[in-house]
Amino acid sequence: MKQNRIVEDRPLADGTFPFVAFEWTGKPDADYLKEGIRKGRKPTRGANFTSADFVIRFREKSGRIQVVLGEWKYTEEYGRNYKGAGQQGETRRSTYAEFFKKNGGVFSANTDIDRLYEALFHEPFYQLMRLQLLAQEMQDRNEMDADSVSVLFICPEANEALRSNVTSTYLRKRFPEKGVLETWKELVPRDRFKSIFVEELLRKIEKTPAADREWVDYLRRRYRWA
Numbered sequence: 001m002k003q004n005r006i007v008e009d010r011p012l013a014d015g016t017f018p019f020v021a022f023e024w025t026g027k028p029d030a031d032y033l034k035e036g037i038r039k040g041r042k043p044t045r046g047a048n049f050t051s052a053d054f055v056i057r058f059r060e061k062s063g064r065i066q067v068v069l070g071e072w073k074y075t076e077e078y079g080r081n082y083k084g085a086g087q088q089g090e091t092r093r094s095t096y097a098e099f100f101k102k103n104g105g106v107f108s109a110n111t112d113i114d115r116l117y118e119a120l121f122h123e124p125f126y127q128l129m130r131l132q133l134l135a136q137e138m139q140d141r142n143e144m145d146a147d148s149v150s151v152l153f154i155c156p157e158a159n160e161a162l163r164s165n166v167t168s169t170y171l172r173k174r175f176p177e178k179g180v181l182e183t184w185k186e187l188v189p190r191d192r193f194k195s196i197f198v199e200e201l202l203r204k205i206e207k208t209p210a211a212d213r214e215w216v217d218y219l220r221r222r223y224r225w226a
Contacts, residue, residue, distance in 0.1 A: 004059040008144050022046075024055035024069060025134070027144075032137035033130070038095050050130040052151075057144055064147040069135050071127070072154045074198075074223075077161035080169075084121035092121070099133045106136045106188050116187070119170035124162070128153070128184055135192065150192050153181065156223075157197035198223075 009021040023046035026032045033050055036043045043049040052069035060066055084093055100107055100117050110116050120129045131151050139149035155162055164179045166172045175183045181195045202219060205211050 004065075005057055007055055007057050020054055020056050022054050023051045025049050025051045026138055030141075030143075032134060032141070033099060034095060038091065050134050052131060052134070057146070065145050067135075067138065067144055067146040067149045068152050069131055069138075069149065070152045070154065071131060072198075073124075073159065073162060074156060075159065076124070076155075077159070078123040078165065078167055080122060080167045082121055083123065083126045084118060089121065093117070096130065096133060099137065100129070102136070106132050106192050109189070110187060115170060119168045122167040124180060125168055125171070125184070132188055132193065148191065150194060153184075153193070153195040154198055154201060155195075157199050 005019050006017040007019065007021045008027060009018055011017055025043045025045050029042060031037065031043050035049050039048070043051075045051050053072045054070040055067065056070070057065065057067045083089060097117065099105065101113055102108065107113065107116065120126060128151070135149040135151050139146055143149070157163075163181060166175070166178070166180055166183055171183050175186055178186065184193060185195075202216055206213075206216055
């Protein structure tokens, strides 16, 4: 069994592996979502391929290995631009359809699978869908011995423009009283997606005995969080 917390990324200067990695697309050359095949080149982290802002790995108290793909937002807000339009949109839809409609996949419990797929081609749902599919494929292949791979979404509670703007007409009608995060939690299994506000996360970090106080203070000064 591999170490409990290391991420199988490029080794650090001293030859060890990190506990966290950034712009994660899956293990090198995996191309889980066949985006590289579509574009005719290998996936590149953080540029034109589905990638998580960060990835961490740990062992739960039960002994299971958990991998988390994290997405961290700050000032983002989104309009209603449809990502499925035109030839580029058609290419996008054909790329992810087999993973989205996969038997036993993360979205398979939704009975309106075809309508839902089209409805998700609006940001931030389009990005969330791709991250969720990346996590799905990583879990199915037991990347880094993972028993479970989930998505963690972090954003400021104060960013109402991001949280409340459900950009998909279909989703607004289906879940009229819910915001973006609440809507997403209705679409995927409970154990495959979590969210937390940045403000709450900082409070939790502060209570951790091993917390880097200088880093927490820096974040508070930079973003003016109380």
